[in-house]
Amino acid sequence: xxxxxxDWIDDRVDITPLWRDIADHEVPEHVxxxxxxxxxxxxxxxxxxxxxxxQILSGMFLTMYYVPDIENAWRSVYYLQTEVAHGQIVxxxxxxxxxxxxxxxxxxxxxxxxxxxxxxxxxxxxxxxxLIFFVMLALGLTGYLLPWDNKAYFATVVTLNIAGDVPLIxxxxxxxxxxxxxxxxxxxxxxxxxxHVFFLPAALFVLxxxxxxxxxxxxxxxxx
Amino acid sequence: MAExxxxxxxxxxxxxxxxxxxxxxAAGMLAPMVRFAIDPVLQASGSSDMKAxxxxxxxxxxxxxxxxxxxxxxxxxTSEVTKSAWVYLDENDEVVxxxxxxxxxxxxxxxxxxxxxxxxxxxxxxxxxxxxxxxxVPNTPPNAAxxxxxxxxxxxxLYLGNAVAREEA
Ligand code: HEM
Ligand code: FES
Ligand code: FES
Numbered sequence: 001x002x003x004x005x006x007d008w009i010d011d012r013v014d015i016t017p018l019w020r021d022i023a024d025h026e027v028p029e030h031v032x033x034x035x036x037x038x039x040x041x042x043x044x045x046x047x048x049x050x051x052x053x054x055q056i057l058s059g060m061f062l063t064m065y066y067v068p069d070i071e072n073a074w075r076s077v078y079y080l081q082t083e084v085a086h087g088q089i090v091x092x093x094x095x096x097x098x099x100x101x102x103x104x105x106x107x108x109x110x111x112x113x114x115x116x117x118x119x120x121x122x123x124x125x126x127x128x129x130x131l132i133f134f135v136m137l138a139l140g141l142t143g144y145l146l147p148w149d150n151k152a153y154f155a156t157v158v159t160l161n162i163a164g165d166v167p168l169i170x171x172x173x174x175x176x177x178x179x180x181x182x183x184x185x186x187x188x189x190x191x192x193x194x195x196h197v198f199f200l201p202a203a204l205f206v207l208x209x210x211x212x213x214x215x216x217x218x219x220x221x222x223x224x
Numbered sequence: 225m226a227e228x229x230x231x232x233x234x235x236x237x238x239x240x241x242x243x244x245x246x247x248x249x250a251a252g253m254l255a256p257m258v259r260f261a262i263d264p265v266l267q268a269s270g271s272s273d274m275k276a277x278x279x280x281x282x283x284x285x286x287x288x289x290x291x292x293x294x295x296x297x298x299x300x301x302t303s304e305v306t307k308s309a310w311v312y313l314d315e316n317d318e319v320v321x322x323x324x325x326x327x328x329x330x331x332x333x334x335x336x337x338x339x340x341x342x343x344x345x346x347x348x349x350x351x352x353x354x355x356x357x358x359x360x361v362p363n364t365p366p367n368a369a370x371x372x373x374x375x376x377x378x379x380x381x382l383y384l385g386n387a388v389a390r391e392e393a
Binding site for chain 1: 253254256257259260261263266299300301
């Protein structure tokens with residue numbers, strides 16, 4: 001049945017070369033942990049991607065209950081965690097995943113650094129990777145405000161004041177991020193929400209796309 | 225040699241294991257999220273209390289609208305919402321309490337809401353009409369009679385609960 005559906009589509013739009021291009025390629029011996037166990041370090045990139053997928057899925061599901069409003073944000077998080085079936089698990093995946101993804105990203109970066117895999121011709125992909133790292137940190141920062149509890153509130157106060165300490169453009173940056181020169185409140189929360197669930201994920205998708213296309217073009221760096 | 229043909233090749237074995245493990249991981253990841261998302265469908269609906277709505281002495285043979293408020297718990301948001309009923313006494317002095325929600329697509333009906341039909345309930349949205357007993361007038365959009373409230377008379381007061389659909393006629 002599945003084979004028939006596949007053939008029907010393939011007959012018309014010839015998808016086999018497309019997915020071959022994406023999925024079907026040789027794994028060089030030196031990155032295969034079955035040959036050299038130490039090659040497990042090559043898994044960290046994929047693990048980062050895996051956890052990112054978890055973040056995106058769990059985040060999408062959380063927005064079914066979450067509201068970015070100062071009166072209701074905390075209550076909606078409390079409700080989804082205590083009243084909704086598996087709410088604790090889904091929020092837990094997003095909460096812990098946010099830390100795990102940074103750890104994986106860091107381990108992946110360490111591998112690339114100590115193997116010198118960032119050297120010519122892969123300098124561009126190192127730069128894209130650094131941008132992904134910044135986007136990921138920003139996701140963690142903006143997401144942290146969303147539960148709108150005391151920890152979230154004061155973490156944001158401190159963040160905005162750090163931004164405000166930047167010479168010359170500090171005050172402006174702070175207002176732009178917080179939505180108000182002095183109040184950390186209604187407009188801060190809606191801004192952080194929009195940035196967290198729309199702007200940064202969009203940037204992340206573009207950067208990850210570039211990252212992966214470059215990897216396929218350039219291949220994985222050779223053995224040490 | 226037939227035996228040899230049946231053997232699972234290394235490639236097949238790896239394909240099966242990878243699909244199995246991958247499927248297991250995907251299922252473990254998605255199961256809680258899907259259950260989380262469909263929770264509203266599986267929540268038991270709560271029953272509401274009976275509320276005093278009118279004094280029996282206020283009721284006549286003419287449908288009158290009575291409003292009352294209930295506390296509505298909507299997930300994390302609790303509020304007072306207003307409910308209404310059209311209430312009158314029938315020929316046997318029995319209380320009739322009708323829901324004002326049109327059975328076509330849910331607009332609010334009014335007694336004598338149309339000048340052309342002074343003895344009917346009228347729905348302004350698509351011109352649905354109901355006789356005084358709440359039965360829908362044939363050839364108007366609604367295809368069922370108005371819901372009736374659960375009712376109770378105690379100490380000269382009328383108490384109303386949930387509106388329930390009538391049995392199919
Ligand atoms: C790699 C990507 C992401 C990271 C690192 C991340 C990080 C975070 C963090 C640290 C929190 C605070 C959680 C807590 O303290 O419990 C959070 C909350 C939240 N995130 Fe994300 N997030 C990511 C992607 C997304 C996406 C794509 C969406 C939606 C489309 C999303 C929606 C939410 C929502 C609605 C909350 C508030 C609910 C809660 O606090 O439990 N996130 N995120
Ligand atoms: S905010 Fe008080 S010591 Fe930093
Ligand atoms: S909703 Fe009442 S007639 Fe359509």
